[in-house]
Amino acid sequence: MHTSITRKLVNETHNVFVMLQGQVASSTGSNLQSQMVMSSKQYRAILKACSMDLMHMAETCEDEGERESFEDQIQIFEMIQLIWGFCQILFIEVTPDGLLLNQLLDWIKWHFTDGKRLAVDILHDEIPAEHPAYWEAIFRLLLQGEVDSVRKLLSLNTSNQNEAFLSVDELLRKMPQWAHYHHALSAAEFDMKWRHWRDECQRRLEEGHYVAFPNLETLVMVLCGDENVFAEMKDMCGSWYHLLVSKMLYQNPTVRAPDLHHYAEACMEEFTLSGTRMGELDNILLAAIQFDIHQVIKDSSAFLSTGSWWFVSHFTDLLHHCGQLDTQNLAYGSNLREFLLLEYASSLMSHKSLWQVGIDYLDYCSVFGRTYITQFINHMSLDNEKKAHKLLHICEERNMQEEVQTICKVMGMKSLRRGKLGAALSWFLRSRDVTATSKLTERLIMEYSKTGQFEYTDILDNLGPAMFLSNRLTFLVKYREFHKLYESGETNKAASLLLSLLEARLAPRTFWITLFKDATPLLESKEVIFNSGQTYVLMHCLEELRHELDAKTDISQKLTDMEKDKLDLLQLCLTRNLSKAIKAEGTVKTS
Amino acid sequence: MLATKAFPAAHEDLIHDIEYDFHGRRMATCSSDHTVKVWDCDENDQWQCTASWKAHNGSVWRVTWAHPEFGQVIATCSFDRTAAIWEELVGDQAKDGKTQWVRKTSLVDSRTSVTDVKFGPRHLGLQLATCSADCIVRIYEAQNVLNLSQWSLQYEIQCGITCSCLSWNPSLSRMHPMMIAVGSDDPSPGTGGKVHIYEYSENSRKWKRVEIIPVSTEPVHDLAFAPNVGRSYHTLAVASKDLSIFSIKPLGKESLGSGGISKFEMHRVAEFSDHESQVWRLSWNVLGTVLSSSGDDGRVRLWKANYAGKWKCIQVINGNGQKMSTAKDSKIVTVTSSNNQIQRIYEVKPV
Numbered sequence: 001m002h003t004s005i006t007r008k009l010v011n012e013t014h015n016v017f018v019m020l021q022g023q024v025a026s027s028t029g030s031n032l033q034s035q036m037v038m039s040s041k042q043y044r045a046i047l048k049a050c051s052m053d054l055m056h057m058a059e060t061c062e063d064e065g066e067r068e069s070f071e072d073q074i075q076i077f078e079m080i081q082l083i084w085g086f087c088q089i090l091f092i093e094v095t096p097d098g099l100l101l102n103q104l105l106d107w108i109k110w111h112f113t114d115g116k117r118l119a120v121d122i123l124h125d126e127i128p129a130e131h132p133a134y135w136e137a138i139f140r141l142l143l144q145g146e147v148d149s150v151r152k153l154l155s156l157n158t159s160n161q162n163e164a165f166l167s168v169d170e171l172l173r174k175m176p177q178w179a180h181y182h183h184a185l186s187a188a189e190f191d192m193k194w195r196h197w198r199d200e201c202q203r204r205l206e207e208g209h210y211v212a213f214p215n216l217e218t219l220v221m222v223l224c225g226d227e228n229v230f231a232e233m234k235d236m237c238g239s240w241y242h243l244l245v246s247k248m249l250y251q252n253p254t255v256r257a258p259d260l261h262h263y264a265e266a267c268m269e270e271f272t273l274s275g276t277r278m279g280e281l282d283n284i285l286l287a288a289i290q291f292d293i294h295q296v297i298k299d300s301s302a303f304l305s306t307g308s309w310w311f312v313s314h315f316t317d318l319l320h321h322c323g324q325l326d327t328q329n330l331a332y333g334s335n336l337r338e339f340l341l342l343e344y345a346s347s348l349m350s351h352k353s354l355w356q357v358g359i360d361y362l363d364y365c366s367v368f369g370r371t372y373i374t375q376f377i378n379h380m381s382l383d384n385e386k387k388a389h390k391l392l393h394i395c396e397e398r399n400m401q402e403e404v405q406t407i408c409k410v411m412g413m414k415s416l417r418r419g420k421l422g423a424a425l426s427w428f429l430r431s432r433d434v435t436a437t438s439k440l441t442e443r444l445i446m447e448y449s450k451t452g453q454f455e456y457t458d459i460l461d462n463l464g465p466a467m468f469l470s471n472r473l474t475f476l477v478k479y480r481e482f483h484k485l486y487e488s489g490e491t492n493k494a495a496s497l498l499l500s501l502l503e504a505r506l507a508p509r510t511f512w513i514t515l516f517k518d519a520t521p522l523l524e525s526k527e528v529i530f531n532s533g534q535t536y537v538l539m540h541c542l543e544e545l546r547h548e549l550d551a552k553t554d555i556s557q558k559l560t561d562m563e564k565d566k567l568d569l570l571q572l573c574l575t576r577n578l579s580k581a582i583k584a585e586g587t588v589k590t591s
Numbered sequence: 592m593l594a595t596k597a598f599p600a601a602h603e604d605l606i607h608d609i610e611y612d613f614h615g616r617r618m619a620t621c622s623s624d625h626t627v628k629v630w631d632c633d634e635n636d637q638w639q640c641t642a643s644w645k646a647h648n649g650s651v652w653r654v655t656w657a658h659p660e661f662g663q664v665i666a667t668c669s670f671d672r673t674a675a676i677w678e679e680l681v682g683d684q685a686k687d688g689k690t691q692w693v694r695k696t697s698l699v700d701s702r703t704s705v706t707d708v709k710f711g712p713r714h715l716g717l718q719l720a721t722c723s724a725d726c727i728v729r730i731y732e733a734q735n736v737l738n739l740s741q742w743s744l745q746y747e748i749q750c751g752i753t754c755s756c757l758s759w760n761p762s763l764s765r766m767h768p769m770m771i772a773v774g775s776d777d778p779s780p781g782t783g784g785k786v787h788i789y790e791y792s793e794n795s796r797k798w799k800r801v802e803i804i805p806v807s808t809e810p811v812h813d814l815a816f817a818p819n820v821g822r823s824y825h826t827l828a829v830a831s832k833d834l835s836i837f838s839i840k841p842l843g844k845e846s847l848g849s850g851g852i853s854k855f856e857m858h859r860v861a862e863f864s865d866h867e868s869q870v871w872r873l874s875w876n877v878l879g880t881v882l883s884s885s886g887d888d889g890r891v892r893l894w895k896a897n898y899a900g901k902w903k904c905i906q907v908i909n910g911n912g913q914k915m916s917t918a919k920d921s922k923i924v925t926v927t928s929s930n931n932q933i934q935r936i937y938e939v940k941p942v
Contacts, residue, residue, distance in 0.1 A: 371821035381614030
């Protein structure tokens with residue numbers, strides 16, 4: 001299938017499919033049946049449109065090889081339309097009285113247009129009756145039941161005033177057609193009328209009215225339904241199913257579907273005897289006439305699915321909803337309809353944009369659909385943010401929380417790889433992955449302590465409740481808050497925040513020195529910011545820190561001299577602040 | 592429509608393994624020339640080699656990717672009796688698009704050549720199984736998934752028979768306990784069935800052997816569990832003298848006191864000798880619906896089951912990329928390498 005046409009076919013039939021599933025869920029009985037027929041017609045209309053597009057492309061195409069493949073594809077579409085039309089008549093659009101000749105005639109007229117085309121050519125000719133294909137056109141049209149067109153062509157004949165011609169015209173005019181009578185008469189009544197008419201044709205033939213014009217004689221023999229003449233006419237039909245319908249028209253117009261197959265085999269034999277071989281298409285149609293739906297599907301799968309499951313999956317789905325399919329589960333775990341839909345959806349998944357359509361189809365596969373979706377989503381490459389968000393949306397719609405988490409984790413890792421720590425952080429938060437978030441936050445904290453700069457301030461400022469996912473993250477956010485407070489001059493608030501950070505032990509131990517350093521300007525300021533109680537807490541923390549660092553036996557982690565000095569300095573600051581605070585607290589303010 | 596691409600892999604010796612990553616956009620190859628190469632597929636569907644390094648001191652037998660949620664991590668195993676874990680370095684890429692992979696750890700517990708290495712299903716955390724010619728399957732776990740240098744050996748399974756390949760059961764269902772299939776290429780028929788199945792028992796916290804497939808008596812070159820998309824049974828493909836596909840259906844536990852042993856209903860659903868020679872490697876598609884196999888006849892075959900569960904060959908591909916005969920196409924990406932060190936990728940797309 002070629003890409004733009006494929007996409008059109010897939011997208012448009014997708015719409016029909018989804019609507020159909022909706023109607024199945026909501027309507028019943030005859031209302032449902034009419035919806036089915038409509039869906040069937042819509043599918044065929046789309047097929048026809050794609051066929052026409054393909055034909056257009058084939059005509060304008062320059063590459064020989066490409067044109068050949070277009071033509072192959074057109075042929076396949078033709079076959080599919082033929083089969084679909086036929087099966088629609090037999091299985092979907094079943095008339096209440098079971099008569100189907102009219103529908104069959106429509107079907108034949110739709111697919112075999114040679115007769116009409118010839119007629120048009122002839123009508124445009126100067127002397128129609130002398131056109132070499134004059135009689136051929138007449139016979140072709142006759143076999144399709146186009147009585148009016150036949151009469152018109154006959155009237156163009158030079159001998160049209162001859163009695164024989166007038167007699168034939170009269171017969172044709174009086175031919176009972178079910179299409180005209182089905183409102184007024186019952187099948188039995190029509191049958192009688194028709195037999196009466198046929199007997200008249202027979203009589204006139206036997207009385208030799210048409211002896212002078214062999215072609216007319218043949219024509220009337222057709223009207224009588226003469227078996228032998230149909231053998232001669234088979235070339236005009238071109239295929240056994242056309243012959244079948246033509247025969248039915250003139251031998252048994254009230255035929256019902258189950259009886260068709262009696263006549264079908266005889267028609268097939270006509271063709272096989274003369275050397276035509278039966279192809280897959282013929283087998284499929286024969287299986288349909290025999291009401292062997294499974295065989296139809298099986299053969300269609302084998303023959304028409306090379307390259308695409310489109311036909312069998314939609315077709316089977318429609319038949320399934322018409323109740324024509326056996327719904328029992330097969331060995332693999334579900335029924336035939338689901339199997340074919342799964343195949344079709346899977347075939348769409350590797351396409352860069354049609355995969356979303358595939359997922360939609362999987363939603364209607366009740367047994368395996370969800371796991372298929374899960375598998376596919378897990379393996380889909382997350383090329384960019386847009387695709388990731390699309391996938392996330394799909395997962396959230398279907399309540400697939402695990403997949404949401406996995407996608408976020410993978411995206412987080414990808415961002416990390418590219419050095420985009422901020423994006424990584426938001427992905428990890430979304431995936432609610434505590435470990436990854438903590439690790440990343442530690443990295444951010446380390447970076448801060450090295451550079452003294454805060455990056456990603458926007459993300460940190462707007463986290464909201466998500467910051468509580470990880471202790472480290474909570475710390476980082478609060479720390480950032482501390483800086484903001486300090487910069488805006490609210491030193492008291494900043495101080496108590498800093499104190500609570502130390503007290504709550506939220507910060508990693510390694511960061512405490514930095515925190516103390518931050519505290520130093522507050523300690524050194526003229527006003528008393530940390531009261532004595534707070535100062536005691538700070539001193540306690542410092543002791544703890546010193547104690548821990550001293551206790552480390554690993555030489556590499558022992559304090560360097562510089563660090564020892566820093567701690568001593570801090571001790572000094574704290575002591576000075578303490579004295580300030582005690583003095584301030586002990587002073588009685590004079591008013 | 593079958594699209595094939597061939598490009599020289601630039602390995603200097605036999606290529607033993609090729610693996611796609613989870614998303615199918617990256618590939619790793621390993622070879623007897625002791626090196627591992629990583630390839631990336633760009634937007635124009637061209638493959639570029641983005642890393643190449645000497646990984647071991649002997650032929651590298653297998654390479655496997657971890658799930659991308661753990662980062663870009665691969666594991667390799669080699670004739671030099673070690674398995675190694677590598678991680679791609681985070682940071683700016685060099686101007687020529689090449690990236691750096693560092694060794695996170697080496698697993699040196701085996702006393703003989705390590706023949707296969709596979710990461711476990713990700714819902715079990717980050718676990719790794721290796722199997723060696725010394726008849727032992729070792730299962731390692733990363734204690735901290737963010738620090739891949741720390742792996743601890745959790746279990747050693749004595750198989751009693753020299754191991755050539757292993758496969759984790761990738762079942763997504765938590766109802767199924769962890770399961771590993773191990774294949775052996777022991778040439779002597781006296782050692783019995785060459786495919787063993789082990790299951791992890793939560794009660795006794797040990798891996799126990801639950802099945803030996805009796806009909807597989809020929810040396811096994813590769814085996815693979817199919818991804819399970821919700822079926823009630825597992826599917827295992829085995830490559831040895833011919834290709835076999837087994838269906839393994841858990842029947843629930845037979846409780847024997849505190850440690851219930853799972854019972855299985857197992858039967859061979861397909862056996863194919865189309866390759867008419869040893870079948871070497873197997874690979875399943877994402878859904879476990881199509882299997883590809885390669886054999887000594889220089890051909891790759893694709894296999895699929897119809898709705899009635901009957902398997903048949905749907906495509907035969909010649910090692911040089913030409914189609915042999917067409918039947919049906921499906922979505923699967925197969926990669927093969929051949930002795931002449933050329934890699935070929937076959938992408939079978941729906942037409």
